[in-house]
Every structure is written in C-alpha cells, then in structure tokens.
Amino acid sequence: MKLPLRRVEGKELELNLSLLLFITILVVATAAWIVNPRFMRIGNLINILQQISVLGIVACGVGMLLISGQIDISVGNQVSLMGIVMALIIERGGRIPPDAANAWMIQWSIPFAVIVTFVLGAVLGTVTGLVVIKSRAHSFIVTLALGSVYRGLALLISRGGSFTLHGRFTLLGRTRIMGFLPVSIIFLAFVVLLTTVLLKYTRYGRFLYSIGGNRKAAYVSGIKTTAVTMRGFITVGLLNALAALILISRVGTALAGTADAYSLDALAAVVVGGVAITGGKGTALSLFLGVLLIGIVGNALVVMNVNPHLRGILIGLIIIGSVTFSGLSEHKSRT
Amino acid sequence: MGTDTVLRAESIVKNYPGVQALKSVDFDLLRGEVHALVGQNGAGKTTLVEIIAGSVPLDSGTIYVEGVKCDFLDPARSIELGIQTVHQENQLVEDITVAENILLYDLPRTSYRLFSLRSCIRAADQLLQQLGIDVKPGARVSSLTFVEKKLISIAKAFSRQAKILILDEPTASLDSNGKQALFSLIRRYSALGLSTIYISHHLNEIFEISDSVTVFKDGVRVSTRRTAETDVNTVIPEMIGRSSQSLYVRDKTARQTLAERSLLEVVDFHREGTVDHVSFSIRAGEIFGIAGLVGAGRTELAQLIFGVDQRESGSLLLDGKEITPRTPFDAVDKGIGFLTEDRKDSGLVLIQPVYENITLVRLVKEIKARIRSFLNPTRERSAAETVVKQLDIKTPTVLQKVINLSGGNQQKVVLGKWLFAGSQIIIFDEPTVGVDVGSKSEIYRLIESLANDGKFIIIISSDNPELVAVCDRIGVMRTGRLCAELEGNQITEENIVNHSLGLASAGKEEST
Ligand SMILES: Nc1ncnc2c1ncn2[C@@H]1O[C@H](COP(=O)(O)OP(=O)(O)OP(=O)(O)O)[C@@H](O)[C@H]1O
Numbered sequence: 071m072k073l074p075l076r077r078v079e080g081k082e083l084e085l086n087l088s089l090l091l092f093i094t095i096l097v098v099a100t101a102a103w104i105v106n107p108r109f110m111r112i113g114n115l116i117n118i119l120q121q122i123s124v125l126g127i128v129a130c131g132v133g134m135l136l137i138s139g140q141i142d143i144s145v146g147n148q149v150s151l152m153g154i155v156m157a158l159i160i161e162r163g164g165r166i167p168p169d170a171a172n173a174w175m176i177q178w179s180i181p182f183a184v185i186v187t188f189v190l191g192a193v194l195g196t197v198t199g200l201v202v203i204k205s206r207a208h209s210f211i212v213t214l215a216l217g218s219v220y221r222g223l224a225l226l227i228s229r230g231g232s233f234t235l236h237g238r239f240t241l242l243g244r245t246r247i248m249g250f251l252p253v254s255i256i257f258l259a260f261v262v263l264l265t266t267v268l269l270k271y272t273r274y275g276r277f278l279y280s281i282g283g284n285r286k287a288a289y290v291s292g293i294k295t296t297a298v299t300m301r302g303f304i305t306v307g308l309l310n311a312l313a314a315l316i317l318i319s320r321v322g323t324a325l326a327g328t329a330d331a332y333s334l335d336a337l338a339a340v341v342v343g344g345v346a347i348t349g350g351k352g353t354a355l356s357l358f359l360g361v362l363l364i365g366i367v368g369n370a371l372v373v374m375n376v377n378p379h380l381r382g383i384l385i386g387l388i389i390i391g392s393v394t395f396s397g398l399s400e401h402k403s404r405t
Numbered sequence: 406m407g408t409d410t411v412l413r414a415e416s417i418v419k420n421y422p423g424v425q426a427l428k429s430v431d432f433d434l435l436r437g438e439v440h441a442l443v444g445q446n447g448a449g450k451t452t453l454v455e456i457i458a459g460s461v462p463l464d465s466g467t468i469y470v471e472g473v474k475c476d477f478l479d480p481a482r483s484i485e486l487g488i489q490t491v492h493q494e495n496q497l498v499e500d501i502t503v504a505e506n507i508l509l510y511d512l513p514r515t516s517y518r519l520f521s522l523r524s525c526i527r528a529a530d531q532l533l534q535q536l537g538i539d540v541k542p543g544a545r546v547s548s549l550t551f552v553e554k555k556l557i558s559i560a561k562a563f564s565r566q567a568k569i570l571i572l573d574e575p576t577a578s579l580d581s582n583g584k585q586a587l588f589s590l591i592r593r594y595s596a597l598g599l600s601t602i603y604i605s606h607h608l609n610e611i612f613e614i615s616d617s618v619t620v621f622k623d624g625v626r627v628s629t630r631r632t633a634e635t636d637v638n639t640v641i642p643e644m645i646g647r648s649s650q651s652l653y654v655r656d657k658t659a660r661q662t663l664a665e666r667s668l669l670e671v672v673d674f675h676r677e678g679t680v681d682h683v684s685f686s687i688r689a690g691e692i693f694g695i696a697g698l699v700g701a702g703r704t705e706l707a708q709l710i711f712g713v714d715q716r717e718s719g720s721l722l723l724d725g726k727e728i729t730p731r732t733p734f735d736a737v738d739k740g741i742g743f744l745t746e747d748r749k750d751s752g753l754v755l756i757q758p759v760y761e762n763i764t765l766v767r768l769v770k771e772i773k774a775r776i777r778s779f780l781n782p783t784r785e786r787s788a789a790e791t792v793v794k795q796l797d798i799k800t801p802t803v804l805q806k807v808i809n810l811s812g813g814n815q816q817k818v819v820l821g822k823w824l825f826a827g828s829q830i831i832i833f834d835e836p837t838v839g840v841d842v843g844s845k846s847e848i849y850r851l852i853e854s855l856a857n858d859g860k861f862i863i864i865i866s867s868d869n870p871e872l873v874a875v876c877d878r879i880g881v882m883r884t885g886r887l888c889a890e891l892e893g894n895q896i897t898e899e900n901i902v903n904h905s906l907g908l909a910s911a912g913k914e915e916s917t
C-alpha cells in the first residue's frame with residue numbers, strides 16, 4: 071500500500087498534523103457558524119478561549135511530561151485537591167467578622183491561598199516524581215494510585231461538602247481587562263508560549279525528547295535523566311496549581327471532584343495534539359491545536375443546540391482520527 | 406529457470422522518500438550455496454533480504470521461491486516457505502524468555518493444547534546445546550548482552566528446518582570462536598542442500614565461507630561471481646569505487662616520545678562476577694586496545710569506568726589526580742566519552758533526526774559550561790552536516806530520522822556523536838560494527854587524529870585485525886581479568902587469540 075501521508079522529515083510531519091488539526095477546527099467552526107451565526111461573534115470566540123484556559127494549562131504540563139516518556143493521569147485530582155485547599159482558606163478568611171481582632175487576615179487570606187496553592191503544586195509534583203522514580207513502576211500505574219490518594223484527601227478535607235468564595239477572588243477567573251479580555255486567556259497564552267520556547271528552543275526541551283525517545287541512550291550521553299523527570303513532574307504540579315486558581319476563581323465554589331475530569335481530558339487533548347503515548351514526539355503548536363479542537367467541539371455543540379452529550383462520542387472519534395493519522399504518517403517498515 | 410535455483414528475485418524496486426534503495430535488482434540463489442552480499446553502507450543489501458523475508462514491502466518486481474511466484478509476502482508467509490532470517494537489528498521480544506523467543510513460531514504444547522513453559526525451555530535447551538550457545542533458555546531476553554541476543558537470533562533461525570537461511574551481518578561483534586561455530590553450522594547446512602544468503606562487511610569471512618559473491622552499489626547489483634574466481638582486489642573497487650590502496654595503514658613508528666605525556670591510570674576496577682581487579686595505564690596520544698572473547702568482561706569494564714554500573718572498587722587517575730566518575734553525567738562532565746556497543750539499545754534516539762543525535766553530548770557539555778541554555782539549530786545542523794560529510798553518512802538530509810538509515814550509517818551517527826563531543830578520554834566499544842571497508846579507514850584516521858591531539862583512546866573490539874591495525878598497545882581480557890598486555894611486534898592476531906583462549910605462555914607481561 072502506498073501511504074500518501076508519508077514524509078521524510080519529522081518537521082513536515084508535525085506541520086501536517088498541525089495543518090490537519092487546523093483544518094478540522096475550521097470545519098467544526100464553519101459548521102457551527104452556518105447553524106448559528108452567533109458562534110463566530112468575537113464574544114463567543116473569547117468565551118471558548120476562556121473555557122479552554124484551564125484545560126490548556128494542564129495539558130501543556132502533561133504534554134511536556136509525556137514527551138519525556140512519563141504519563142500523569144492524576145492531574146485532575148491534583149487540581150481538585152488544590153482547589154479545595156485554596157477555597158477553604160479563602161472561605162475561612164471571608165468568615166472573619168470585619169471588626170474582629172484578626173481582621174487583617176481577611177485581606178491576606180487571598181495571597182496566602184495563592185501561595186499555599188503553588189507550594190502544594192510543587193509538593194504534589196515532587197511526590198509524584200519521587201514515587202515514580204523510586205518505585206521504578208510505570209508512571210501510569212503510579213499516578214493512577216496517587217490520583218486515588220489525592221481524591222481521597224480532597225474528600226477528607228471537604229468532608230464531602232464544598233467551599234465557596236462568596237464573590238471574592240474573581241481576578242483570575244472572571245476579570246476581564248478593559249471589560250473585554252479575560253485574564254485567564256493571558257495566562258493561557260503565557261503558558262503556551264513558555265511551552266513552545268521550552269520545547270523548541272532550549273536544551274531542556276531537547277533533553278525531554280531524547281529521554282522520551284530512548285532513555286538509556288540519553289543517560290549514557292550524560293543527561294541527568296532522573297533530574298529531568300523530576301523537573302517534569304514538578305512543572306506539571308505548578309501548572310496544575312495555576313489551573314486550580316483559575317478554575318475555582320471562575321466557578322466560585324470547590325467540590326472534591328470539581329476538576330477530576332481534567333485527568334483524561336488533558337491526556338485526550340495531548341494525544342490529539344500528536345504527542346506519542348510512547349514519548350519522544352510532539353510539538354507545542356499541535357498540542358495547543360489539540361486543546362483548541364477539544365474546546366471548540368464542546369462549545370460548537372452547545373451553540374448549534376445539538377445534544378451536548380454527543381461531545382464524548384465526538385471527542386472519542388477525534389482521538390481515534392488523530393492517532394490513526396499519526397500512525398499512518400509515521401508508518402515505518404523497520405521496527 | 407534451472408531446477409537448482411531456490412530463489413529468484415526479478416527487477417526488484419524499492420523507493421524510500423528521498424532514497425532509491427533498490428533500482429531494479431535481479432538476484433538468483435542456487436541450491437546449497439552460500440551467497441554473499443557485499444557493498445557499502447546503504448547499498449541496499451538489507452533492503453533486498455528484508456523484502457525476501459517479507460518484512461519490507463516491495464514497490465515492484467517479483468519473487469519466485471522454487472519457481473513459484475510469491476505475491477503478498479509477509480514474515481509469516483516467508484517462514485512458511487522455508488525462509489529463516491537473522492535480521493541486522495535484533496528483533497527479539499525483550500520481556501519473555503530466551504526459550505519462548507527461539508520457539509515463537511511453534512511453541513510446544515502439552516496434550517491439553519496448553520502452553521508449557523517447561524517443555525519450551527527443555528526444547529530450547531536442547532537446541533542451544535546442539536548449537537553450542539551458552540545462554541540460559543529460562544533467562545529474559547532483556548537481561549542479555551548484545552552478543553548474547555545476536556546468538557539467540559541465530560539459534561532462532563536454526564530452530565526450524567529451513568530451505569533458505571538469511572544472515573544479515575550475523576558476526577557483528579561475535580568473537581573468533583563464535584564465528585567459527587557459526588561457519589561450521591553453515592557448512593553443515595549447505596551440505597544438506599540448504600542455501601544461505603550471507604551479508605557481512607568482513608571480506609575475509611566472505612572468502613572463507615561463501616560460494617558466490619554479489620556486489621551492490623547504490624541500489625544496483627554490480628556483479629555476481631564465483632568466490633573462487635575472484636579476490637579482494639576485484640571486490641573492493643567494485644564496492645567503494647576506488648582501489649583498496651587508500652585503505653588505512655597506521656604508521657606506528659613515530660610514537661616514541663610518549664613518555665613525558667600525561668598519564669591516565671585505570672586502577673583496580675572490580676565487580677564480583679564480571680570484572681576482576683583490572684588495572685592498566687595509558688599515555689595521552691596512545692591508542693589502547695582491549696581484546697578478548699565474548700563474556701571476558703570487556704564491556705562490563707567499560708561500564709564500570711564510565712559509571713554506568715556500580716563498582717566494588719576502582720579509580721581513575723589523570724596524572725595522579727582522581728577523576729573517577731560517579732555517573733555517566735559526571736563522566737561526560739569530566740571529559741570522558743563512551744561509545745556503547747548496542748546502538749539501538751543505548752546509542753541512538755532512533756526517532757530523532759540525525760543532527761539531534763550527533764549534537765546531544767555537546768549540548769550536555771554546554772549546559773555544564775553554563776553557556777546560555779537556548780539552542781542554535783542552524784549551528785547544530787551545520788555542525789552535523791560536517792560530521793555527515795566527514796564520516797560519509799548516507800542520508801538525504803541531517804533532518805532524516807535515524808531509524809530510516811541503514812545499519813552501518815546508524816553506527817556512523819553514534820560514532821559522530823562521540824568523535825565530535827570533544828572528550829579527552831574516549832572508550833569505543835565495538836566502534837565499527839556494521840561499517841563498510843571504505844568508511845572504516847576514514848574512522849581509523851579520525852581516531853588516530855584524536856590520539857595525535859593528545860587524547861586517551863581505549864578501543865574494545867572483537868575484530869582482531871582492527872585492533873592490530875589501530876592500537877599501540879593491546880590488553881587481552883579473559884574471564885574478567887586483564888591477562889596480558891601486548892605491544893610492539895607482540896601485536897599479532899595469533900597472540901591475541903592465544904591469550905584470549907588462555908593458550909599462551911608467550912606474552913612477556915603475563916601478570917598471573
Ligand atoms: N525506512 C526507511 N526509510 C527511508 N530510507 C530507508 C529506510 N530503510 C532504508 N532506507 C534507505 O535505503 C538505503 C538502503 O538501505 P539498506 O539498509 O538496504 O542498506 P545496507 O546495504 O543494508 O547498508 P548497511 O551495510 O549499512 O547495513 C539506505 O540509503 C537507507 O538510508
């Protein structure tokens with residue numbers, strides 16, 4: 071069989087996947103636009119970006135990690151747990167009567183919550199990384215287990231209930247600069263840019279690809295493989311912290327399971343974005359397009375007034391389509 | 406078609422993006438013959454045999470096996486037709502036992518049609534003993550060394566009665582014992598009327614074992630001759646397009662002034678069961694060879710020195726100053742390089758482009774040197790292009806993924822990585838496995854010029870002529886010990902073999 075998609079150079083292949091994703095996004099957008107012209111309104115497009123900002127930030131971490139050959143399916147649980155902790159702090163802070171002796175804490179509860187969230191993100195990333203490295207088990211299994219632990223912790227802390235921000239701390243999730251551009255989109259753009267630079271223009275990025283492509287060869291070439299892996303997990307933890315802040319700020323309440331779905335959604339986005347599940351392959355651009363596609367499908371269904379439960383089915387089909395494309399274009403006769 | 410043509414390939418064409426691997430090749434294999442294929446790296450040898458083995462689809466052309474046209478060849482079909490293959494790259498299943506790998510196509514079953522590992526191991530054990538291969542059939546393949554894997558691939562090919570045996574560089578890094586054992590097997594099978602296709606870059610092997618020899622160049626069959634009616638001086642020019650006069654000969658006479666140069670001491674490296682208190686020393690500018698049979702502990706020694714494996718004792722002294730590396734990172738940082746013997750396992754990132762593989766170690770060093778951490782792809786590519794030219798690596802561009810290169814060209818990429826990493830001390834473990842005759846000379850020249858620049862070079866090789874040609878001194882290892890050091894006119898293939906087998910009393914420096 072002749073494979074029309076075959077290319078000699080890795081570059082061309084990546085471009086092609088990006089192109090395919092881009093075309094798919096255009097097709098979905100056009101369909102939605104035809105059914106409901108409101109889809110193309112600038113307001114709705116900004117909405118979409120705002121909606122995907124959390125997913126995008128989480129997926130960037132997961133994507134970089136997966137390129138280095140490690141998988142993390144506890145990210146959703148991490149975000150949930152951090153959301154609970156931060157909402158708890160802010161809620162407690164808000165309950166202090168304004169005339170109490172410790173009223174100054176009302177002001178400080180928000181920055182305190184932000185700091186705690188980031189520290190917690192670093193801690194969770196470190197813990198995951200350490201367990202993966204020390205247990206020598208596959209990170210899929212390790213993060214499956216740790217995800218369960220994090221979910222349990224979140225439930226314990228929240229006692230099954232929820233915490234509410236009562237309208238405080240809306241900066242990250244709801245504020246719009248000049249009443250127009252949501253702050254969360256700026257953070258998304260920043261993270262995507264950072265990922266692009268890291269993956270494409272830094273040695274650290276190159277090491278991620280090398281380790282994902284052949285860990286042993288990378289090790290013998292003098293790369294500190296465990297240190298790079300550790301950094302990868304910590305990066306994921308920190309990005310999850312940012313995601314948690316944005317998400318809870320937007321939603322206003324935190325439940326123990328608020329963000330659990332991001333575990334698989336992020337992985338789906340990353341895989342649609344062409345990162346090989348075996349590591350070593352993928353670019354920041356197609357990663358972002360993967361996130362965008364998944365975000366647009368959800369929004370388009372709502373705007374087109376189609377049953378939103380179709381979303382799951384569509385996303386499943388998109389994943390299959392994307393990996394089939396990568397499989398075909400990467401098809402090689404040598405194993 | 407004569408009745409004694411077992412296999413005929415007619416106008417086979419195979420194109421890869423940017424490369425014409427085979428340009429309408431005809432090939433006949435006669436009954437009972439050993440037919441050698443020779444040619445430069447990337448000439449198309451592997452592509453042809455992989456097509457016959459059914460693992461690579463052809464673009465056009467026809468294959469006849471015993472006069473019957475075979476469409477839709479795939480590996481299973483090819484095995485049914487009686488074709489057994491030892492692939493150039495090991496294709497074993499890493500996570501199951503040796504026995505299961507060997508008998509993968511017809512695993513023995515109990516009377517209840519259930520799989521029985523025990524009977525499988527028993528059958529494999531019998532075969533391995535018959536073939537004289539000393540590997541435990543119950544061991545996991547992933548725990549084997551490179552050469553052991555090679556031996557298991559060979560055993561696998563011999564596990565089934567075949568009509569046609571394809572051996573694609575079977576002797577790569579096999580020692581002289583292993584080679585002789587393989588040759589006697591091949592002879593036994595040709596006496597039974599079995600035909601063999603034999604690919605190797607060692608022309609002495611070709612002239613020892615083959616009945617006819619076909620030369621490939623750039624995807625074209627140049628000639629086919631009876632081996633008896635030709636010789637090296639005819640074959641080499643056909644292969645490389647120039648005469649063998651320009652092949653490498655080292656001038657060792659000018660090497661008298663080493664005494665004042667700085668000294669690298671390898672002191673008392675030891676790890677129970679593999680390496681037994683090995684010590685030796687090298688002067689800057691010297692090329693030190695390590696010879697020995699497979700299993701003598703040479704690779705293990707290199708791994709201890711480089712910090713890949715934990716050692717029980719051992720230190721590395723440069724002019725008396727301790728520089729023993731703790732990890733490979735530390736080693737690279739201290740200016741030590743280590744070209745590993747198994748390129749697929751630990752040498753290359755196969756899915757990355759040629760240039761990223763070549764510059765990898767450089768990047769590691771620059772990080773340590775606190776050079777800004779951004780990449781400079783243009784500079785990287787042009788550096789890689791220089792390497793590609795110098796080593797004559799056959800690839801459409803430096804952006805090609807390494808997995809798409811021929812075996813020998815992949816080897817050159819690993820060599821390129823370490824030759825140009827700027828290390829002060831370099832350990833080469835089987836540096837020229839799978840590299841063609843012409844390129845070998847170029848590589849030896851490069852290694853020599855590194856030595857002339859005052860680097861310390863250690864070469865581990867099972868290719869004794871290579872050691873004799875290149876090294877100033879040679880240490881011979883046997884069962885984990887360095888049992889002899891040869892220099893000057895003691896350096897002969899015969900001496901090396903005798904010492905590695907433990908037959909020699911001749912060596913003056915026998916340190917028992
Ligand atoms: N999967 C592939 N994709 C692209 N090019 C390929 C692929 N496989 C082989 N080639 C090219 O086809 C040519 C012939 O390769 P082949 O492996 O047959 O060479 P060879 O004669 O076996 O060389 P060697 O002695 O190095 O093993 C080479 O130039 C190689 O780069």
Ligand SMILES: [Mg+2]
Nearest residue numbers: 451493811812
């Ligand atoms: Mg080959």
